[in-house]
Amino acid sequence: MKTIRDIETLRVVIESYKKERQIIGFVPTMGYLHEGHMALVNVANEENDIVVMSIFVNPTQFGPNEDFESYPRDEARDTALAEQNGVDILFLPSVETMYPENLTATIHAQKRVSVLDGATREGHFDGVLIVLAKLFHLVQPDSAYFGQKDAQQVAVVQGFVADYFLPLTIRVIPTVREQDGLAKSSRNVYLTEQEREEAPVIHAALRKAREEVKERDTARVLANIRVAMDQKKTHEKIVYLDMYQYPSFEPVEDWEKPIIIAICVQYSKARLIDNEIIGGA
């Protein structure tokens, strides 16, 4: 595995792969790698000649009161994990490398962002698109790999890629979970012991809701999830819990088409998200 920190070296390496007509798979991450990331790397390895992973905690997608500074980082461990799992190129840029000066132009997410993380994390998806536009242009992947846990992010990125005709495929990989159902997340390390014990209720409540959706009663589905969540005591609050068509994030009108139930739960330090997508391919 080759570790690269600067733009020029990355460009040269990518250019040489392109000349050799190697197929490039790209896994953009914020590091603190877990099995969810490794699932992306595994699929990328199956589908491509070369796997590029980026680790970059992107400041523009964090709000002023969010956890940019305290976001967990462990470069040595991440590097070892990436190498063990067959990453070919690990791109580890600094903030100064990715943002050498103020942007001449900014990107603003307009659709699919009026709800959930788009509503509660102002500017979050703008920052996601800005950094991904940069990374996609640098890495020039044939495919880029995202986890379904970040379903709204996936929808926004897919819309951006389609709108701007980016020559790459977005591949969405199912959420990887702990044995008790808790979605793998870098932020799980923020959980206290008791919170960790109770957090699997999130997935359990959403799974149960899958069945109830058949009755086509949005209010009841959501109310039952809240009842299930309320039986646990450790979380501070449900930041959001809602159902939409997927991937439009418009209100549910057609029960035959894909529907997402998405939740965000605030614990003492951890803000966790999860979702279930019902129907569709």
Place this chain on the structure above:
Amino acid sequence: MKTIRDIETLRVVIESYKKERQIIGFVPTMGYLHEGHMALVNVANEENDIVVMSIFVNPTQFGPNEDFESYPRDEARDTALAEQNGVDILFLPSVETMYPENLTATIHAQKRVSVLDGATREGHFDGVLIVLAKLFHLVQPDSAYFGQKDAQQVAVVQGFVADYFLPLTIRVIPTVREQDGLAKSSRNVYLTEQEREEAPVIHAALRKAREEVKERDTARVLANIRVAMDQKKTHEKIVYLDMYQYPSFEPVEDWEKPIIIAICVQYSKARLIDNEIIGGA
């Protein structure tokens, strides 16, 4: 020459060029081709294996009271000219092809746009960047060719390409002029006979100013241009006339560094721009 109107065909053709490792030069235009465009095509032909030209009158870069509807169009003549001048691929998309639905994300120019066309044509450069982002991703050129007449556009596009690490070079080609000095422009057809006779004053006044800049007196340089312009009667007004550092479009502070004098003149129907860049490489 191959004329292509749809995204899928263009993608297939570009993909085949990429596989053959052909170097692609790209000339994005709004059509109604003149010798200015052909100068870009000529350089592109010298520097590349394949020349792709797009003709697309892009609605998102026109304001509500601007000339989108009446912008001159002549597809048959343009097609013949492109073919005669060695264009390999002519991309002629419809508005529906380029904008199949509302954008998931928009791009907003933030720097180099507080003055001149950025100030007088609200949203103009946003639209320019949006359509160029789309076209760059589709054509995947090694180089893209722009005329110096659109100097502010060039500066904004260069900033965008640098910020977002687009893997292409922006090549800027000197403005092509009529024998009497008037900059070639698709909008020159809007000029009445008398306006056409007097319009060369724009270039003459700017040329004269080149010399006066040596005295480092911004107010006097600009006043003298206005005096020269005032000796002609046909134009309605000077929309803007100003001097800046180039390409930052910041106020002039360092006379050793490149300076642009830029002017926009409104005639009865034609809105013409021109500029002189002084100093620099």
